[in-house]
Amino acid sequence: MISPIVSVSHEGAAPGTHSLVEALEGGAVLKFSDLDFPLSPFEERFVERPFADGKAKNVNIRGKDAALRGAAGTTEEQEALRQLLIRYRAFAEALINRHLPAYRGKVTFAGTSYRPFEVDRRKLSWRRDDTRLHVDAFPSNPIGEKRILRIFRNINSEGQPRLWRVGEDFASMAQKFVPGLPGYSPLSARLLAALKITKARRSEYDHLMLHLHDALKQDMAYQANAPQADVQFAPGETWVTFSDLVMHGAMGGRYMLEQTAYLAVVDQVEPKQSPQRILARTLGRPLR
Ligand SMILES: [Fe+2]
Numbered sequence: 001m002i003s004p005i006v007s008v009s010h011e012g013a014a015p016g017t018h019s020l021v022e023a024l025e026g027g028a029v030l031k032f033s034d035l036d037f038p039l040s041p042f043e044e045r046f047v048e049r050p051f052a053d054g055k056a057k058n059v060n061i062r063g064k065d066a067a068l069r070g071a072a073g074t075t076e077e078q079e080a081l082r083q084l085l086i087r088y089r090a091f092a093e094a095l096i097n098r099h100l101p102a103y104r105g106k107v108t109f110a111g112t113s114y115r116p117f118e119v120d121r122r123k124l125s126w127r128r129d130d131t132r133l134h135v136d137a138f139p140s141n142p143i144g145e146k147r148i149l150r151i152f153r154n155i156n157s158e159g160q161p162r163l164w165r166v167g168e169d170f171a172s173m174a175q176k177f178v179p180g181l182p183g184y185s186p187l188s189a190r191l192l193a194a195l196k197i198t199k200a201r202r203s204e205y206d207h208l209m210l211h212l213h214d215a216l217k218q219d220m221a222y223q224a225n226a227p228q229a230d231v232q233f234a235p236g237e238t239w240v241t242f243s244d245l246v247m248h249g250a251m252g253g254r255y256m257l258e259q260t261a262y263l264a265v266v267d268q269v270e271p272k273q274s275p276q277r278i279l280a281r282t283l284g285r286p287l288r
Pocket of ligand 1: 130134135136243
């Protein structure tokens, strides 16, 4: 099954949708077309040209003090961009509280990013090429029993859509790829943590997700022939998905805001829908 796109109006779920959380945990992308996030006249400049130093893929704020990284512009402009990202984080939190109330108070907000650049199709290595279908996995930051929930918004001012591909459901993908993945070594996981290559011990789940990410991106026959669909997100649209569960590729578009949030597997409405539990079922045993 290809991941569905579920449109949500201001009032809530589209008719026939049981609940938004159920759809989201089942692998849908929720698309909100009529949420307001207006930019001030001063902020318009951030969608007219990129305020980025060009060294990283995007500009972001992190941590309690929301320190801005990767930005360009005057001190005043950088502070305004930082405030814009802080406001977007509050927008993402309000969206969760209103439309996904089961997660209220349970999600942790991580990085907030401003992505002014066109999706890069050529210069990157295959591993960093996000036009290839993949699920998100963070190499240096083990995730363990957490989920990656992402809230995106297209803020393009010239009518340019954000183009995505979505792929087949996680369980079907896992059945094809898990048997070919290298085995997990608790010893080397402890070594990577001791050498500070990873920020915490890499669990078997983290190991599997990293190798899945790479195996998917390297398999050009799968990239071309796997079940998939093109999706467009117009300027002003917001979309929400578990990017560790939903197979996706970013094919084009520039000027986007993105919020990353973490949710513990046990705080899901249906923990058995998590990639952690799906992988355990694929292997026929609990993960280590
Ligand atoms: Fe991704």
